[in-house]
Amino acid sequence: MKKVNIGGVPEHFNLAWYLTLKNGEYKAEGINLRWHDYYGGTGAMCKALRSGDIDIAVILTEGIIKDIIDGNPSSIVQTFVETPLIWGIHVAENSKFKTIEDIKGTRAAISRYGSGSHLMAYINAKNNNWNLDTDLNFEVIKNLNGAVEGLTNGDADYFMWEKFTTKPLVDDGTFRRVGVCPSPWPCFVIAVRDEYIKNNEDDLKTILDIINTTTSDFKSIPSIDRTISNRYDQEIEDVQEWLSLTEWSQDVMDKKTINNVQEQLFNLDIIPKKVDYSELVYKI
Template structure:
């Protein structure tokens, strides 16, 4: 049986992977797919791909594009979630900051440099016409628990993270969400190490076929809203709202989208060059 390591964030977006693993669908095809949760998000997964700890990552679009350009030996093989990620701009519940304009020049908590929380802090700053050199400062907090600690004890002032994941923390009165910042592109893609693609393309196609067969009808799974609410400790109405605005994909990310992401990252000085579409993707 072929062992394959895959990584992703332990969030509701990836429930389809859990369901297919639970049903033993990959083992039926001779594939021992092992899922690894990455609480540190995109930056941690980029490192895991580079180090060979995982073969496949379900990862933020902007983060993996940046890291492939920076030398990560991986390729995007598919869009996983077509719709944008809805990031919340969070402060500590008792913070003096009431509006996003108040955060200009303060310190953003980020999981690590190159992570989604880091890149989206730039997008948020650009959206509000801040000076990207003077008005941004960062504190590395590793993960969501680190953000709770960092904002509560004043090491950082605000934190961008997917708003439905942080909703329970807002409901508990730990964070306040003062604004929203949708990503201007599809949020999650599937990226694979190049050496794995070269040696295991047929197994990779099988894995994609299985997950796509589940995501294409994901919203029609009976009581899927209740399953998500229970597993991820979220309110049912929040899950239903999230499902209503989220669409999965079974297609390769298109060239126009990839170039738009690169143009945005280049304008923010997050990448140093814009590369050809074929340098970032692989068509299975």
Template sequence: MLNLKVGGVPEHFNYPWYITLKNKSYTKENINLRWKDFPGGTGAMCKALRSGEIDIAIVLTEGIIKDIINGNPSKITQTFVKSPLIWGIHVGAKSKFQHIDDLEKATIAISRYGSGSHLMAIVNAHNRGWNLDELKFKVVGDLQGGIAALTDGSADYFMWEHFTTKPLVDNGTFRRLGDCPTPWPCFVVAVRDEVLESNFEEVQKVLNIINACTRDFKSIPQIDQTLSVRYEQQLNDIQEWLSITEWNDGTPMTEELISSVQNKMIALNVIDSKEDSDKLIRNMYI
């Protein structure tokens, strides 16, 4: 039996992995797949892919593109969630800031450099015409670090997925000043090159299984109630999230899409130049 390790954020987007693991869908294909939570997000997963701690990662599109360009020996095999991710822009409950435009010179809490919270802060600043060279960042590790930094005042605002942070807005830990959606499909599946070379067909089987689950995910009876309880979310918030979230149906990442994302990242000064698509993506269904 082949051992494979997959990592992702412990959020509602990845519940299909829980379902397929619980159903032993991979074991039936002679694959021993093990899941690892990464509360620190994409930056932590990129590091884990590089070290071989995990073989497959469900990561933010912008983060893994930047890291592969910077030498991560992995490839994007497909999108996982093809709709945008909605990033909430949060300040502490007692913050003096009342509007997003007040944050132009403020210190931004980020989980890691190269993470979604870092890159989306740049996207937000670019959208608002701020000077990107003047942005100030404080690395806080994860969501809990963001809570601490905004509470003690060592950082001024923190961007994290809207629905994950909604309970913190509801209980008064954060105030949300607004949202910033990603200008691209939000999550992709990345696989280490070594694994793709040695176990290509097994990776195909993993993708087929998870794609079959996400294809029918919204029609699972009472899935909204299940997610509400598991992730401690209000039912109406989960229902809203389900209504705007679209998973991939198994179609590969295209050269056109990867080129478009890179063009946007160049405009944001996140990457310096475009890479050929064959350095970034691997078509699993040739």
């Protein structure tokens, strides 16, 4: 049986992977797919793809595009979640900051450089007409637990993370949300090491066929809202809102979307150049 390592964030977006693994659907096809949780998010997964610790990543669009341009020998093979990610902008409950304007020029907590929390801070700054050179400062906190500690202790001032993942921390008074910032593109893609694609394209196609069958019917799975609520410790009404806002994809990301992401990242000086579609996307 062929072993394949896949990484993703331990969040509700990836429940479909858990369900297909639990059902033994990959093993039935002779594939030993091993899931690895990456609490450090996209930056940590980019590093793992580069080192070969994982073969496949379910990863934020902007982060993997930046890292491929920076030399990561991987390719995007498919969009996973078509809709934008809604980033909550959080401060500590006892923070003096009340609005997005209040956090201008303060310290953003980020999981690591090149992560979604890092790159989306630029998008938020652009949306609010901040000076990208003087109004953005960063403090690396590794993961969500690090953000709780960093904001509570005053080591950083605000933190951007997926709104529904952090909602329990808002509800229990750890964080206060001062705003939201949707990503201006489909949020998650499936990226694969080029070496793995070259040697295992048939297996990769099988893996994608299995996950796509599940995501195409995901919302109609009986009691899926309760399953998500219980597994990820979220209120049922929050899960239902999230489900109403989220659409999965079974298609490869098109050239227009890729070019739009690159254009915005380039204009923000996040990437040094724009590259051809074929350097970022591999069509299975």
